[in-house]
Amino acid sequence: MTEQALVDFRANFAKALNDKQLRRNLTKAMDSLRLKRKAVFADKEALERLRSVGNAIRRRSLSKLPELLEKLEKKCTENGIQVHWAETKAEANQVFLDIIRRHQASRVIKGKSMVSEETHLNHFLEEQGVEVLETDLGEYIIQLDHETPSHIIVPAIHKNRDQIAHLFHEKIPDTPYTEVIEELNAIARKTLRQKFFAGEIGVSGVNFAVAETGTLCLVENEGNGRMCTTVPPVHIAIMGLEKVVEKLEDVPPLLRLLTGSATGQMITTYFNMITSPRKPGEKDGPREVHLVILDNGRSNILADPELRQTLQCIRCGACLNHCPVYTRLGGHAYGYVYPGPIGSILTPQLEGLQNAGTMAFASTLCGACAEVCPVKIPLTDILRLLRNKSYDTQDSPTAVEGHGYKKNVSEDLAWKGWTAMNTHPAFNTLSTRMLGLIGVHLPRVGPLKGWTSVRTAPKFAKKSLHQLAKERGLSDE
Amino acid sequence: MSSARERVFANLHAAMQRGGFKVPETGTPLPLTLSRQERIDRLKTLMENMHTEVYVVKADDWLNVLKELLRQRSLNGLVYGPGTPLAAALEPSWENDLPPLIPYNEEIEQFKDRLFAIDAGITTTRGGIAETGALILWPDAREPRLLSLVPAVHIALLQADTIYNTFAEAMNSERWQEGMPTNALLISGPSKTADIELVLTFGVHGPKELIVLIVD
Ligand code: SF4
Numbered sequence: 190m191t192e193q194a195l196v197d198f199r200a201n202f203a204k205a206l207n208d209k210q211l212r213r214n215l216t217k218a219m220d221s222l223r224l225k226r227k228a229v230f231a232d233k234e235a236l237e238r239l240r241s242v243g244n245a246i247r248r249r250s251l252s253k254l255p256e257l258l259e260k261l262e263k264k265c266t267e268n269g270i271q272v273h274w275a276e277t278k279a280e281a282n283q284v285f286l287d288i289i290r291r292h293q294a295s296r297v298i299k300g301k302s303m304v305s306e307e308t309h310l311n312h313f314l315e316e317q318g319v320e321v322l323e324t325d326l327g328e329y330i331i332q333l334d335h336e337t338p339s340h341i342i343v344p345a346i347h348k349n350r351d352q353i354a355h356l357f358h359e360k361i362p363d364t365p366y367t368e369v370i371e372e373l374n375a376i377a378r379k380t381l382r383q384k385f386f387a388g389e390i391g392v393s394g395v396n397f398a399v400a401e402t403g404t405l406c407l408v409e410n411e412g413n414g415r416m417c418t419t420v421p422p423v424h425i426a427i428m429g430l431e432k433v434v435e436k437l438e439d440v441p442p443l444l445r446l447l448t449g450s451a452t453g454q455m456i457t458t459y460f461n462m463i464t465s466p467r468k469p470g471e472k473d474g475p476r477e478v479h480l481v482i483l484d485n486g487r488s489n490i491l492a493d494p495e496l497r498q499t500l501q502c503i504r505c506g507a508c509l510n511h512c513p514v515y516t517r518l519g520g521h522a523y524g525y526v527y528p529g530p531i532g533s534i535l536t537p538q539l540e541g542l543q544n545a546g547t548m549a550f551a552s553t554l555c556g557a558c559a560e561v562c563p564v565k566i567p568l569t570d571i572l573r574l575l576r577n578k579s580y581d582t583q584d585s586p587t588a589v590e591g592h593g594y595k596k597n598v599s600e601d602l603a604w605k606g607w608t609a610m611n612t613h614p615a616f617n618t619l620s621t622r623m624l625g626l627i628g629v630h631l632p633r634v635g636p637l638k639g640w641t642s643v644r645t646a647p648k649f650a651k652k653s654l655h656q657l658a659k660e661r662g663l664s665d666e
Numbered sequence: 667m668s669s670a671r672e673r674v675f676a677n678l679h680a681a682m683q684r685g686g687f688k689v690p691e692t693g694t695p696l697p698l699t700l701s702r703q704e705r706i707d708r709l710k711t712l713m714e715n716m717h718t719e720v721y722v723v724k725a726d727d728w729l730n731v732l733k734e735l736l737r738q739r740s741l742n743g744l745v746y747g748p749g750t751p752l753a754a755a756l757e758p759s760w761e762n763d764l765p766p767l768i769p770y771n772e773e774i775e776q777f778k779d780r781l782f783a784i785d786a787g788i789t790t791t792r793g794g795i796a797e798t799g800a801l802i803l804w805p806d807a808r809e810p811r812l813l814s815l816v817p818a819v820h821i822a823l824l825q826a827d828t829i830y831n832t833f834a835e836a837m838n839s840e841r842w843q844e845g846m847p848t849n850a851l852l853i854s855g856p857s858k859t860a861d862i863e864l865v866l867t868f869g870v871h872g873p874k875e876l877i878v879l880i881v882d
Binding site: 488 | 670673682692770775795798799806842848849851852856859864
């Protein structure tokens with residue numbers, strides 16, 4: 190079930206495309222992210238080898254998923270981390286609320302987590318009267334403006350410094366107007382320091398969870414993630430159940446792939462590996478660590494041998510940065526939490542094709558995403574598969590929710606006509622001749638209008654290739 | 667009604683029944699084998715690129731270099747973890763013109779006010795990684811986690827002999843999988859962000875400066 194009204198993609202796309210400021214901000218940022226990635230992976234041979242390793246690690250993890258999750262749970266529990274399971278978003282949010290209530294806490298500080306965006310955790314907790322503060326600079330910026338992330342790695346990338354300067358000046362008390370980026374950072378540092386100091390519950394995501402040792406790994410640059418997972422007395426981490434890897438030695442290659450693909454960094458400033466709450470004698474760190482493991486449709490995705498590759502994703506965002514559609518629209522136009530190519534394959538599977546299936550069509554199938562994906566997810570193949578399933582009314586054990594939603598009589602008829610036209614020579618000759626005569630007038634009306642309203646309509650030749658060939662005396666062979 | 671755990675596992679097991687899992691050999695990334703000097707140089711260069719100050723110092727000289735660096739800055743204090751060899755070197759030799767040496771000797775609940783007000787912190791490290799340029803820290807009861815995070819200046823002592831080629835080499839040769847600490851960290855520079863227009867700026871929530879003394 191979807192929680193939101195059906196997204197009006199057409200309107201969203203038109204709006205985004207006409208937003209010149211957004212287009213400028215995005216172009217600049219995406220160009221730069223692509224160049225940085227290219228620079229850090231300059232050695233093609235090394236990169237391909239690393240991608241194969243990454244792909245194998247993720248496939249191996251998924252091939253033993255239930256076993257690894259049990260092992261993770263066992264190891265974490267032995268280490269003193271309390272593990273909670275959630276089949277749905279609502280269950281996950283309730284786990285948070287119960288822990289927060291038990292500690293009579295009201296101030297939550299949060300590191301970046303896309304899964305918590307997926308469950309709309311902030312909104313849920315705020316309705317319950319809990320203050321939730323995003324502490325990653327990008328997340329902090331968009332939270333001030335009541336927005337959602339427009340990118341899974343750089344959430345405020347749609348905004349430029351002027352917009353942020355105005356926002357800080359208006360929303361943070363006693364803040365002078367400045368467009369100097371260093372000063373804007375300093376304002377955020379000062380404001381958030383007090384929050385780290387006073388936070389009662391720290392929340393984080395998880396980049397990799399290691400079954401072998403029961404270790405939660407977090408990748409970050411700012412230090413806010415370490416603050417959230419170290420200063421408050423309670424830390425709650427949330428992960429999608431696909432995030433588990435088998436062994437500790439699986440981590441270094443994935444880490445290289447993640448930071449290189451995401452921001453063109455060899456490594457982030459911090460790689461934070463958490464294996465237990467504060468032990469006796471230790472002087473800091475949370476006294477309680479909780480891990481919430483969320484399904485929310487992932488176990489269904491695992492069933493289909495093709496679609497399950499979606500779960501290999503390490504959320505690096507490279508497919509967004511390289512996507513000609515994303516780089517022109519930004520993330521908000523997609524209308525769901527995960528935008529870009531990964532969003533377009535994941536969301537229809539999580540939310541049902543009938544709700545989010547249009548996302549699978551928001552792609553030119555150019556293949557750039559699959560070419561850069563560090564774990565070699567064949568994104569275009571999956572997009573195509575989901576498009577097919579949108580028309581496939583047959584039920585099967587691995588059917589995606591909402592499959593066949595697009596099947597309709599007029600399209601069926603059109604394709605039947607197309608088939609007939611191209612398989613019967615007489616029809617074919619007749620129709621190409623007709624097109625040559627009246628084709629110029631065709632696209633201005635009917636369903637093709639959408640295409641020609643923003644593009645120059647093609648001019649049909651008076652004579653078809655078939656005719657021309659015949660006139661020159663070429664044989665049919 | 668069954669528990670969320672039961673429902674999730676029932677779904678997972680049903681999915682596994684569909685089979686069709688193809689798992690390629692994992693393979694290994696291209697190896698990296700550098701000499702001791704190359705490892706030091708590479709770590710230094712990469713960390714300097716990330717705005718870290720790195721000094722390669724002799725074993726009998728690091729304390730002097732440290733004091734000199736501290737004298738150049740006006741710092742209100744240097745917090746450290748008592749009970750380490752580092753502490754044993756610092757404590758007896760501290761001089762009055764240096765920022766006062768403050769032991770992190772209470773639990774954070776009592777120490778928080780002070781910790782958040784001290785300018786600098788110093789820690790040992792467990793090792794380094796040449797490939798990507800990073801320090802390895804395993805904070806413990808003596809050297810707490812926040813020492814390397816809360817003060818605006820973090821000074822770290824790194825023994826040149828403990829610089830590995832790669833992260834994988836470090837964890838494999840030290841057999842990390844046999845027992846992970848509460849918290850293990852890799853640190854490659856002062857805290858930074860590029861969240862505004864992708865402009866890289868240093869010193870967001872963690873330290874604004876990272877100073878590494880490589881003891882050779
Ligand atoms: S699909 Fe691949 S490229 Fe896209 S976010 Fe996931 S791992 Fe990165």
